[in-house]
Amino acid sequence: MFCSRLVLVSLTIVIYSVNLGCSATLAPDEVDALKQIGKTLGKNWNFDVDPCSEGGNWSIPNAPEGSENAVICNCTFVNNTICHVVTIALKSQSLQGTVPGELVRLPYLQTISLLGNRITGPIPGEVANISTLSDL
Ligand SMILES: *[C@@H]1O[C@H](CO)[C@@H](O)[C@H](O)[C@H]1NC(C)=O
Ligand SMILES: *[C@@H]1O[C@H](CO)[C@@H](O)[C@H](O)[C@H]1NC(C)=O
Ligand SMILES: *[C@@H]1O[C@H](CO)[C@@H](O)[C@H](O)[C@H]1NC(C)=O
Ligand SMILES: *[C@@H]1O[C@H](CO)[C@@H](O)[C@H](O)[C@H]1NC(C)=O
DSSP states (O other): OHHHHHHHHHHHHHHHHHHHHHSOEEOHHHHHHHHHHHHHHTOOOOTTSOTTSSOTTSBOTTOOTTOOEEEEEEEEHHHHTEEEEEEEEETTSOOOSBOOGGGGGOTTOOEEEOTTSOOBSOOOHHHHTOTTOOBO
16 A cells, blocks of 8 residues: 555656646747846846746736736647747836847747836838737
C-alpha cells in the first residue's frame, strides 16, 4: 500500500514538469527587443518571468479602462510553442521615455497604446515600417 502510493506521487511530478517544458514562450529575439523597449520607455518589466506568461506584472488583469498595463501575445506558432507579441498597452503608467524604434523588432505587433504618459520626441521612422501595426 505504502509503496504504490509513492509510485503515484512521483508519476504526478514527472507529468507536471513535462507540461511546463511544453508551454509556449516568447521568441528570444522579441525578449531582447522588449528589454530595449522597456529601457527606452522607462518601463521596468520583470524579465525573470516570460513576457507572454501574463505573470510578473506583464499583464495586470481587470485594470480600469485608461490604465491598462498589458503585453498580449499570440502563442499558437510552431505547434503552440512560440509566442509573438501582438499588443502592448501601457496607458497612464507615468512613463517619461520616447517611442522606441526597437518596436520594429516585434514583427507581429498590431496595437500599441501609450496614452496618458509623458512620452516625448518623434515617432521613429522604423515604426512606420511595421506592416502588421494597425493602431498606434
Ligand atoms: C509587481 O509589481 C508590484 C508593485 O509594483 C511589486 O511589488 C511586485 O514585486 C511585482 N511582482 C513581480 C513578480 O514583478
Ligand atoms: C494567432 O496567429 C495565428 C497565425 O497568424 C492566427 O491564425 C490566429 O488567428 C491568431 N490568434 C489570435 C487570437 O489572434
Ligand atoms: C507539429 O505537430 C505535428 C503533429 O504532432 C507534427 O507532425 C509536426 O511535425 C509538428 N511541426 C513542427 C514544426 O514541430
Ligand atoms: C523602411 O523600410 C524600407 C524598405 O525595406 C527601407 O528602405 C527603409 O530604410 C526603412 N525605414 C526605416 C526608417 O527603417
